[in-house]
Amino acid sequence: MSNAPTETAVDERIKTRSRFREAMIRPELGGIVGTVAVFTFFLLFAFDSGMFNSQGVMNWTTVSAQFMIIAVGACLLMIAGEFDLSVGSMIGFAGMLIAIFSVTLSWPVWLAILTTFALCIAIGALNGYIVIRTGLPSFIVTLAFLFILRGFAIFLPQVIERKTIIGGIKDVAEGDWLAPIFGGKIFTGLFQWMGDTGIIAVFERGSRKGQPVVDGIPMLVVWAIILVIFGHILLTKTKFGNWIFAAGGDAEAARNSGVPVNKVKVLMFMFTAFCATVFAVCQVMEFGSAGADRGVLKEFEAIIAVVIGGALLTGGYGSVLGAALGALIFGVVQQGLFFAGVESSLFRVFLGVILLGAVILNTYIRRIITGER
């Protein structure tokens, strides 16, 4: 084998691909195109609406960050070949657990948060365990949990407090060491300075006169950025990332090559539950209350963001950065329509249209990759 040929004749039937086509074959393509299109649109039609001043930017950034947090989990899970439809219900359920533990049972808030994380990640693991043990589609298993968790999120506060919203979390979270990690803000000094120097708007009157309108970056946004970076590195730069692709691409082939497919899938269900809980804790800390109806339809919004980001519904292909762009598109459009004064129900029309467009584009890209016709 030492005299192996160093050159092999180029197969004349393979057309060399143009750089353009080469660039097309990335999962993020749809997300990039969509992001550019959406920003161009709103810069043209809603520039004067306040959407691009400090308050407006913070508004759609926060909404996008919410989508991003759950999209990262949904993205990795979808690439691993599974769905989790219980994300939205888990957001409501997790928020309710925190409220019950901290307000009703008067636990310290940090203990309430950590216990909620433990319970929700355990439920995620249970989802995954049922899916791999029974071989049932994750669609059905997690649909069951969509109802189970939502049911508990409504039942528990009604039985315990005789209402479906539990408030007063801001008061009990006062002085807690863990709560600011989800509900706090960073760079407040920087924003004060930017307000002082006139870069961003400040309150003109009232008790907060002189303070900047946007006084810092919410931890929700920080969590979103951390999770996106973590997810991206995990997926593309680690051994485990390769296993995620393999588990979703063809579980049997992956097993034949020694990939612990079941472990990968269960861990991804747990990670999705973790993301949903992060979302829930941030929201509860921000609002100071937990509502039984929080997170309704979030599972589908996460899946749509992931699909816009280029992931295939069948698994084995996708990108966390793409999913993050999908979430950004989502947030910008949802809030942008509001700024532009468009009837908000049209947002759903937009969602449907863009989802369909993204799926068709993804199918086309997959054909290019695999050379199917």
Add this chain to the structure above:
Amino acid sequence: MNPEKAPIIQMKNIEKHFGSVIALAGVSLEVFPGECHCLLGDNGAGKSTLIKTMSGVHQPTHGEIYFEGKPMSFGDPRDAISAGIATVHQHLAMIPLMSVSRNFFMGNEPVKKVGPMKFFDHERANQVTMDEMRKMGINLRGPDQAVGTLSGGERQTVAIARAVHFGAKVLILDEPTSALGVRQTANVLATIDKVRKQGIAVVFITHNVRHALAVGDRFTMLNRGQTLGTAQRGQITPEELQDLMAGGQELVALEGSLGGTV
């Protein structure tokens, strides 16, 4: 083939029963390093059961397996893989949506350490993949080319190259040529030849006599769960092989009517 060499795998009187079905009724087989041992037989002859027993998927009901001279009982396929027995399945070996390089190292990813963190060493993976593919005569557009763009024969070759790279001593190929065209089949057979010359034992399962004769050193015929014997290369004609495989006489008549083309 050097008969003085010790066999790497020795199977003695292997029996495998599935409930009341006797899939293998006392099969004995020896595989030597550096030989291509063809396992021939018609559908239902027990070829699959035999190789699954060899690769640890099934445990024999009776009989012994010696691997490198030592009695061996593989609990599951992973034991066999780590011992150096690799199986390349006709399907279920490669993931079309993943790049050749990611497929090549699937389950054996090279890592490089950056501080306390371990990252997938893409640079090394890509380098090794390109080198190995070039050795096998496959010209990739790049290591990030998806396996889905490769032909069936190329995929088999990637799978074989992967098994060899990760230290397989025995390579079991389960009908690698059955779904391939003429040119692709030739490529896979050439690959088998290269692998054999590296001193690896190849167990080549096929029911195509011509493919077997092209690369085989020895031929073992299975029929209804039993061996009909092992023949050396040159000791047997294609016609005899064909007859043995089909279980004898019926085919002679059939072949007559088809003009000897089967």
